[in-house]
Amino acid sequence: MVKKIAGKLYVSLIILFLYAPILVLIVLSFNKSKSRNKWGGFTLEWYQSLFKNDDIMTALYTTLIIAFLSAIIATIIGTAASIGMNSMKKVPRTIMMGVTNIPMLNADIVTGISLMLLFVAVNYTLGFSSVLLAHITFNIPYVILSVMPRLKQTNKNTYEAALDLGASPMKAFFKVVFPDIMPGVISGFMLAFTMSLDDFIITHFTRGAGVNTLSTKIYAETRKGIKPEMYALSTLLFVSVLLLLVIINRRNDSISKKRSM
Amino acid sequence: MSNENPLRNEIVTEEKKTKKKKDSASTLGKSKTLLATPYGLWMAAFIIIPLILVLYYGLTDGNGNFTLDNLSLIANPINRKALWLSLKLSLISTAICLLLAYPLALVLKSMKLKDNSFIVMVVILPMWMNFLLRTIAWQNILEKNGVINTILEALHLPALNIINTPTAIVLGMVYNFLPFMILPIYNTLAKIDDNVINAARDLGANGWVTFKRVIFPLSMPGVISGITMVFVPSLTTFAISTILGGSKIVLIGNIIEQQFQKLGNWNTGSGLSIVLMIFILVSMTLVAKYDKDSEGTNAW
CATH class of the missing domain: 1.10.3720.10 (MetI-like)
Structure with a gap:
């Protein structure tokens, strides 16, 4: 049991390691400050200016x-x-x-x-x-x-x-x-x-x-x-791929469930 | 292996018994082989010839005369130091990747997921965020006032100063190339039949002996391909060192990139690339050796 929990913990830590920079980039895409190092408050500005760039x-x-x-x-x-x-x-x-x-x-x-x-x-x-x-x-x-x-x-x-x-x-x-x-x-x-x-x-x-x-x-x-727009764009790309994969997985699951019925 | 298709060969030979054995290779098989022709031509044009061009530039001077000077430039102190540092950092990153990925692959195998597409997805998904951006995000995490130090400060722990050091570059390499270690190892581990492991246990092997004598040897092809897939890009990167190493730390990749993009010195750049390729060839030979071994076990 302990082994199982330790294993799960280890997997979560590696996943955290792989996704930590992605979280940072997503946070930066909402950062009002143009500088990477300062948090200037929440904004959607970059998502709007992105399409005009x-x-x-x-x-x-x-x-x-x-x-x-x-x-x-x-x-x-x-x-x-x-x-x-x-x-x-x-x-x-x-x-x-x-x-x-x-x-x-x-x-x-x-x-x-x-x-x-x-x-x-x-x-x-x-x-x-x-x-x-x-x-x-x-x-x-x-x-x-x-x-x-x-x-x-x-x-x-x-x-x-x-x-x-x-x-x-x-x-x-x-x-x-x-x-x-x-x-x-x-x-x-x-x-x-x-x-x-x-x-x-x-x-x-x-x-x-x-x-x-x-x-x-x-x-x-x-x-x-x-440019902060870059963070917004990559966040959009990442989220859309994530959604796509989740939808495909869901569909595959429901297909295999139907088949097994 | 030459008898891949006994049935077809049999039918065809029976039909053409009167003809010479040479003709027995069915015309169907032949026309199928033709499907590989476009690829064959493509490889010749875009893989073989370009590599010959690198050899040509690397072994000649600006006037097209044969010389070994470009190769021997690797011995110049700056280049030698860069190559040495690259070798050191890439070996360290490869070792860390192996130490992180192997236990992970074992845990994932023990979870017995229905299909492994989930694992592939989790590991590949980060690639949809540009790798340069992800590496730049590590600057944010590692910086003086970055994420890690903010957390450390809140816990009243001493600050971590690793941005612009070789340690940061190693971290960047491990981060970027870890997936290429996880996937091959997990794939070979997932293929190991549980019965083989159970048999070892039944024959009295304890967990460690089973691992050492059965699991690890069977996973060797995955380990070897993981090692090359981490070692080669780490050895030759220039973007990771530019972003996480500041401007002071120079790797061999940076030097070659500068020779081409800034100095326009193609002969020197090609010569140094040849030296790099020699290192890669050595690891390729290792892979070929183990690939052969694994083909043998597959046939069995």
């Missing part, structure tokens, strides 16, 4: 577009690659998986620098599209690593059976294999989206002048002081 809204828009596009494209390329790699012989598959691990294991700073050198070498102007290409590159491995295990678990015989029963390979894939690997594809997409959203280092090196994501904008502001 073109700089921040453009950065938000760029961040979301890049996250969405890079996650979608990475999911398509990565899922196709997983299926292809899964039917490969051991040696080429091992090589492909080895290369897949490079961006996962390599330092972000090296990945960022190497991509910047590539874009400069081929005279590709650094800007929105170079950031997008870079994000797709580091997102594909996350998709592959989520889809691969699912694909290995699927029963190949069902696909063969579908073919034997006259389905075209395409139809057999979308009707039989795809539903099986769907959870992996979705979690791969979500992971890719989150990673893209939270990336700073690779964007820092591959963006051109004038293109800002929230990360690079925040980094530029670290020295002169963060």
